[in-house]
Amino acid sequence: MTLPISNSAFSYALHYEDSGATWRLSSFLLEHIPFHHENLVFCCIGSDRSTGDALGPLTGSILSNFVSFPYKIIGTLEEPLHALNLSQTVDSFENHKVPPFVVAIDACLGDQKRIGEILFQPGPLLPGKAVKKELPPIGDVSIKGIVNFGGFMEHTILQTTRLNITYEMSNRIARALYLAWHRHSLKKVHQRHYESHN
Structure with missing residues (x-):
């Protein structure tokens, strides 16, 4: 759970209920995530x-x-990436032969009127800041979902957040990522087909 978001902290935002949200988000992710990278890793943080x-x-x-x-x-739900194993995970990236490109995904708190927004920003996120935990930054880029409002009693706010909004936002993010990868794959196929006929 990261800190509440300021207006200058992200480069893209849309609400998960917006018309065509999955397609629009996938279009943005297709341009900003290197799906061709040899060691692309998705770190999905939370409990x-x-x-x-x-x-x-x-x-x-x-x-x-x-x-x-x-x-x-x-x-994942079965094996979460959270405060107890995050530092070890970040340290393990140094042992990779090909340094990974990490996409970090986490929930965050924000203004009440912006609950339900999915945000993308370049650079790492700082997990645990909203609940006063000191954890290492993670991610070359990050995707955040504003699940509730912040500012006070963050632990209670998190515990009383509706599961439906968290699930729907997660589903939208996952489907947009999958669609972006699928579109990337099709683009490669079309490119090879074009090159073979020229």
Whole structure:
């Protein structure tokens, strides 16, 4: 769970209920996530013990159910990526032969009128800041979902967040990522087909 968002902290935002949200989000992700990268990793941060903080592991589980999705996914409902194992996970990236490009996904708190927005920003996110935890930054880019309002009693707010909004946002993010990868794959096929006929 990251800190509340300021207006200058992200480069793209849309509400999960917006018309065509999955397609529009996939179009943006297709342009800003290197699906061709040799070691693309999705880190889905959060806990299955809190409805508000479950956006990450829910997204990870939904992505894992897309059996053709070829990338490494860290953080699911079954095996969450949270405060107890995040530092170890970040440290493990240093041992990779090919340094990973990490897409970090997490829930966040924000203004009440912006609940339900999905945000994309370049650079890492800081997990746990909203609940006063000191954890290492993670991600080359990050995707956040505003699941509830912030500013006070964050632990209680997270525990009383409706599971439906967390699930629907997770589902939208996962489907947009899957669609973006599928569109990337089709573009490669079309490019090869074009080159073979020229």
